[in-house]
Amino acid sequence: MEENSKYKELLNREGIKSTRHRNAILKLLEESEFPQTAEQLYITLREKTASIDLSTVYRTLDTFASKSLVLKSNRVDDGKALYELNHNEHKHHLLCVGCHKLISIEDCPIGELKQTLKNKIDFDITGHKLEIYGYCHDCKKYKLPPSDHDNL
Amino acid sequence: MEENSKYKELLNREGIKSTRHRNAILKLLEESEFPQTAEQLYITLREKTASIDLSTVYRTLDTFASKSLVLKSNRVDDGKALYELNHNEHKHHLLCVGCHKLISIEDCPIGELKQTLKNKIDFDITGHKLEIYGYCHDCKKYKLPPSDHDNL
């Protein structure tokens, strides 16, 4: 066996075993600034560390998601699944439809809405998902044509 | 040939032919309250009207989306593609994670954010997507456990 993992107690707390692959995937997700596809993670894992099967990557990510260790979402372009570490923090980002760059923002406009809706139609908000599209500073200059994302 | 279609000039305006299938799909979308999968549309079309191939449904929806006649999105559960008529109106809805009911709302909290972001980080918003999860009036009563959608 290898050295005791940094993530051992985190995994044990969730009632699952600490393994080479799980540790590697957690580490990789921790190093990732933005959500990744299973394929991207798989390729990086094969380059950086040991051999791993793609099905193991999927199964591990699913396991992590079921424990809320990772958040699973879908890429806007192609619907492909994206995975990111769950930092239990509230984050949104801007997607530049020119260069596909992601920009993190700390603004969240849901706070006020929460109370409004609770009063108006008796609905208790537990979560939400917000994607914002547009043009970044660099892409604005090139006056690219408007995209499909308009009117969303 | 059949009777002149209700949607003929709409389609011609976009530079594409008015056909039996395209008219049927537009009609069906018009009757649909919420976004539908290609499969759902396909099944309904086969029941209600003539024979049609699934690939034709996909190609037609893609064509419509490229002309911005329909909006394409992805279902939260499974990432499957959803299609709806583009009414060029700004709408959001609430998803009850208890009973999976959709509730339309007219609130949109992006307006103010738009100007804030433009000033703060020089980003021009062209569109956005907002999904809100929670418990409706009925489901609140049953005190269902919180779901995966929390902390989004």
Added chain:
DNA sequence: TCACCAAATGCAACTGCCTTGCATTTGCAT
């Protein structure tokens, strides 16, 4: 009205993402 042709469609094969069954290996408790 008719002939013509590009566009639309049907059909079947195919791709890519993701899942699953099963044999083998591994983590970990005893």
Added chain:
DNA sequence: ATGCAAATGCAAGGCAGTTGCATTTGGTGA
């Protein structure tokens, strides 16, 4: 060290969506 459930590798399979190609169809102009 031993034993066993959980994790993994491997290969096959499932399913949403795509594509190539032959045929049909809608619109245009003679």
